Amino acid sequence: MLCNRTRHVIHGFSSQARRLQSTLVIAEHDNKSLSPITQNAITAAKKLGGEITVLVAGVECKPATEAIAKASGLSKILVAESEAFKGFTPESLTPLIVDLQKKSSFTHIISGASAFGKALLPRVAAKLDVSPVSDIIGVQSPDTFVRSIYAGNAIQTVTAKDPIKVITVRGTNFEADKLEGGSVPQETVPGDSFKTDLTEFISQELSKSDRPDLASANVVVSGGRGLKSGDNFKLLYDLADKLNAAVGASRAAVDAGFVPNDLQVGQTGKIVAPDLYIAVGISGAIQHLAGMKDSKTIVAINKDPEAPIFQVADYGLVADLFKAVPELTEKLK
Amino acid sequence: MARVLVGVKRVIDYAVKIRVKPDKTGVVTDGVKHSMNPFDEIAVEEAIRLKEQKVANEVIAVSCGPQQAQDVLRTALAMGADKAIHVEVSAKDYETLQPIHVSKILAKIAQNEKADLVIVGKQAIDDDCNQTAQMTAGFLDWPQATFASKIEKSDNHIVVKREIDGGLENIKCKLPAVISADLRLNEPRYATLPNIMKAKKKPLTKVTPKDLGVDTTPRIQVVSVEDPPVRQAGAIIPDVDTLITKLKEKGHVA
Numbered sequence: 323m324l325c326n327r328t329r330h331v332i333h334g335f336s337s338q339a340r341r342l343q344s345t346l347v348i349a350e351h352d353n354k355s356l357s358p359i360t361q362n363a364i365t366a367a368k369k370l371g372g373e374i375t376v377l378v379a380g381v382e383c384k385p386a387t388e389a390i391a392k393a394s395g396l397s398k399i400l401v402a403e404s405e406a407f408k409g410f411t412p413e414s415l416t417p418l419i420v421d422l423q424k425k426s427s428f429t430h431i432i433s434g435a436s437a438f439g440k441a442l443l444p445r446v447a448a449k450l451d452v453s454p455v456s457d458i459i460g461v462q463s464p465d466t467f468v469r470s471i472y473a474g475n476a477i478q479t480v481t482a483k484d485p486i487k488v489i490t491v492r493g494t495n496f497e498a499d500k501l502e503g504g505s506v507p508q509e510t511v512p513g514d515s516f517k518t519d520l521t522e523f524i525s526q527e528l529s530k531s532d533r534p535d536l537a538s539a540n541v542v543v544s545g546g547r548g549l550k551s552g553d554n555f556k557l558l559y560d561l562a563d564k565l566n567a568a569v570g571a572s573r574a575a576v577d578a579g580f581v582p583n584d585l586q587v588g589q590t591g592k593i594v595a596p597d598l599y600i601a602v603g604i605s606g607a608i609q610h611l612a613g614m615k616d617s618k619t620i621v622a623i624n625k626d627p628e629a630p631i632f633q634v635a636d637y638g639l640v641a642d643l644f645k646a647v648p649e650l651t652e653k654l655k
Numbered sequence: 656m657a658r659v660l661v662g663v664k665r666v667i668d669y670a671v672k673i674r675v676k677p678d679k680t681g682v683v684t685d686g687v688k689h690s691m692n693p694f695d696e697i698a699v700e701e702a703i704r705l706k707e708q709k710v711a712n713e714v715i716a717v718s719c720g721p722q723q724a725q726d727v728l729r730t731a732l733a734m735g736a737d738k739a740i741h742v743e744v745s746a747k748d749y750e751t752l753q754p755i756h757v758s759k760i761l762a763k764i765a766q767n768e769k770a771d772l773v774i775v776g777k778q779a780i781d782d783d784c785n786q787t788a789q790m791t792a793g794f795l796d797w798p799q800a801t802f803a804s805k806i807e808k809s810d811n812h813i814v815v816k817r818e819i820d821g822g823l824e825n826i827k828c829k830l831p832a833v834i835s836a837d838l839r840l841n842e843p844r845y846a847t848l849p850n851i852m853k854a855k856k857k858p859l860t861k862v863t864p865k866d867l868g869v870d871t872t873p874r875i876q877v878v879s880v881e882d883p884p885v886r887q888a889g890a891i892i893p894d895v896d897t898l899i900t901k902l903k904e905k906g907h908v909a
């Protein structure tokens with residue numbers, strides 16, 4: 323229960339915040355290109371209102387900066403280029419962001435809820451002694467946000483009372499900013515002093531694929547335990563190639579070693595919301611549904627008519643996937 | 656030899672289909688099966704494996720919450736933790752306890768217990784926050800290794816394989832450090848009956864956030880909790896040809 327006095331204080335604060343609103347968006351990139359989720363985060367920032375500053379920090383900032391510089395409605399891009407940010411470690415980026423916060427007093431600090439944003443922003447929030455809000459799916463007002471809990475089985479609306487709102491944004495719930503129509507001024511920020519010896523980036527082992535990125539693909543074909551082996555995933559790759567689709571997987575398929583873990587769709591993997599999601603040999607556990615149930619059209623191919631996936635599927639085909647998938651691939655020619 | 660602190664949370668069992676309360680203040684938790692957050696089981700397992708490899712010499716399990724939080728602490732003890740600390744928070748205050756509070760509590764206990772490693776699950780499956788490890792590391796100024804799928808310790812640092820969006824990443828962290836466990840870090844063991852019996856005799860101490868000097872005033876107010884939009888029931892279609900026709904109608908395929 324919230325007493326009237328507290329309510330008044332909150333109200334007083336939010337109207338003040340609205341007047342002085344300014345948001346810092348932390349851009350995500352890989353030194354070669356901007357990650358698409360940054361465009362979703364910029365859209366969310368625009369919903370908050372107020373001035374928007376984007377921070378690009380890294381060893382090589384030019385590609386990401388050039389992409390963002392064309393966006394409309396942004397005030398400034400801060401560019402912090404330094405070897406200190408090798409591997410984008412939160413231990414080096416956090417003091418940079420805290421330093422910028424001290425200078426500019428942003429009311430909001432946001433980034434995409436990717437592995438990068440999830441690792442970084444809570445550390446920033448701790449340093450600012452504020453409670454962060456994770457993975458928001460909607461903005462109601464500058465201090466009130468919507469997010470999902472219990473693997474998407476409940477929707478929670480929360481009001482953040484701290485003076486600085488530190489937020490990660492679920493990419494699939496905000497349109498991508500087009501990054502066009504503007505010319506954003508850039509400012510260089512020194513970064514070398516943020517080099518840390520706490521953590522050292524060693525290497526990355528990235529899965530190589532010519533297919534679209536899972537998190538932003540228009541069509542996703544996912545396989546589960548029903549595929550029976552990693553080799554059988556070839557059936558899905560063939561179908562995906564026909565549809566220009568990304569390939570995903572359920573936890574069962576990942577745990578069984580059929581595909582690498584970065585293909586996992588679900589509560590603990592990626593959240594996707596493509597136009598078309600084709601679930602093949604996936605039963606539809608709560609944890610998997612959490613990652614895909616906002617897809618526009620869901621197709622399920624499963625031989626078990628009782629599989630929970632059929633409760634969310636727009637079109638369900640009760641069939642042996644080893645027959646139905648090749649037939650589908652063939653007939654889509 | 657390292658001292659390892661593991662954070663464990665009691666949550667509604669992952670297999671339970673949750674229900675939203677009619678007054679929209681939260682979800683129904685009374686009379687609902689609870690268990691240890693699955694990611695925390697992985698954290699406990701990893702701590703115990705470090706002990707079995709003689710990398711760690713003591714494993715301390717911590718849980719914040721009402722009396723029932725002791726259930727998951729006993730589970731951690733039965734899995735092999737040496738002692739437990741129950742940070743007692745009343746049922747009412749627990750409703751508004753947030754990762755920021757838990758992180759401050761864990762940070763304080765890590766200092767008091769002279770821990771070299773703090774391991775927690777990457778997220779709790781109830782609030783889905785994914786914040787506690789990062790914030791604990793922030794409060795302690797320790798390095799963080801989030802979403803860990805492999806941990807190797809050498810002299811004064813750990814090498815961690817992390818699950819990231821495009822694949823995997825290897826980092827090296829100085830000790831002391833905070834780790835958050837991802838699904839694929841290990842396969843947690845079951846507590847055997849003799850170990851469950853032994854766990855009852857292991858030390859479990861109680862403290863309060865106040866004892867630790869942590870203010871648990873809520874920073875976030877829950878306005879409402881509602882059911883997600885329900886998807887319209889779909890149709891079972893007879894064959895692949897019908898499926899292709901339907902997808903064409905919807906404009907998904909040319």
